C-alpha cells in the first residue's frame with residue numbers, strides 16, 4: 001500500500017468514482033466523503049472507507065480527526081449550471097461554504113495538499129479568444145461559475161496565509177461511463193440514456209454550440225499527476241478542440257441505433273456558446289496529454305450505458 005492517505009470528496013460521483021478506482025488499483029489508503037446527493041454507493045468498490053456526510057456539516061472535523069488524510073481531492077459539488085441559476089443560495093452553500101468548511105479542516109489537521117475540481121467551461125464565460133488559456137479573463141455567465149472561481153481564490157488565500165498547498169484543475173466537459181443522465185448536466189450521458197431507452201430527446205438551441213469533450217480516464221490521469229507536482233498552480237485540462245452538440249448527437253446516434261427525430265428547444269440561460277481549452281500548461285507542468293479520441297470515448301460511453309441501463 002502507498003503510504004499516502006487520500007480523501008476524495010464526491011468520491012461516489014461520476015468523476016470521483018473513476019479516481020477512486022485508479023487510486024485503489026495503486027493501493028492507496030482511501031477515504032470517501034459523499035452525501036450521495038447525486039452519487040451512488042454502488043459506484044464504489046470496497047477499498048475506500050465511506051462516510052455518508054455532507055461537506056457543509058460541522059461534524060466533518062470528526063472524520064479528519066480520525067482519518068488524518070495527507071491529500072484531499074475536492075470533487076463534491078452541486079454541478080448543475082441550471083440549478084445554480086434557479087437557486088444560487090443553495091449552489092453557493094454547497095460549493096463555496098462547503099469548500100471553506102473542508103479547507104478549515106485541511107489546515108487544522110495538517111493536510112499536505114488539496115487538488116480542486118474547477119471548471120474551465122464555466123469560469124471564462126464566452127471566450128474572447130480560442131482556445132482559452134489560463135490567462136483568459138474570468139467572466140462567468142452562471143452562479144455555478146462564480147462559485148467555482150471563488151473557491152480557487154479561497155485556496156490562494158489558504159495557501160498565502162496558512163501554507164495549504166493546492167493544485168486547481170479547470171476541467172473541460174468531462175464524459176464517460178457512470179455519468180448521471182438524470183440531471184441537467186452532461187449532454188453525453190443524457191443523450192446516451194435517452195437513445196438507448198428510445199426516449200424523445202431535445203437539443204437546446206441549434207446544436208452548433210461547441211464544447212471541449214474530455215473522456216473521464218484522461219481526466220483521472222491529470223488528477224493523478226497532480227499529487228506530486230504543480231503545487232499552487234492553476235491548470236486547464238481539456239483537449240484543445242471543440243465539437244458541436246450536433247456532432248456528439250450524431251456520433252451517439254450512430255452507435256446506439258436511435259431512430260426517433262430529436263427535437264429542438266430554446267437555449268438555456270447561463271450556458272456558454274463555444275469554448276475549448278488550451279492545455280499546453282498541463283503538458284509542460286504535468287506532462288499530461290489527452291489520449292482518447294472523441295469517437296472512441298463516445299462509443300465506450302454508449303456501450304457502458306447499453307450494458308447498464310437495460311433492465
Ligand SMILES: NC(=O)c1ccc[n+]([C@@H]2O[C@H](COP(=O)([O-])OP(=O)(O)OC[C@H]3O[C@@H](n4cnc5c(N)ncnc54)[C@H](O)[C@@H]3O)[C@@H](O)[C@H]2O)c1
Pocket residue numbers: 009010011012013014015016033034035036037038039040053054055056074075076077078079094098117118119120121170171172173174175180
Ligand atoms: N463533469 C464535468 O464535466 C465537470 C466539469 C468541470 C468541473 N467538474 C467538477 O468535477 C466535480 C465532480 O463532478 P461530477 O461530474 O463527477 O459530478 P457528480 O454529481 O457525479 O459528483 C459530485 C459528487 O458530489 C457529491 N455531493 C454533492 N453535494 C455534496 C455535499 N454537500 N456533500 C458531500 N457530497 C456531495 C454527490 O453526491 C456526487 O457524488 C465537481 O466538483 C464538478 O463541479 C465537472
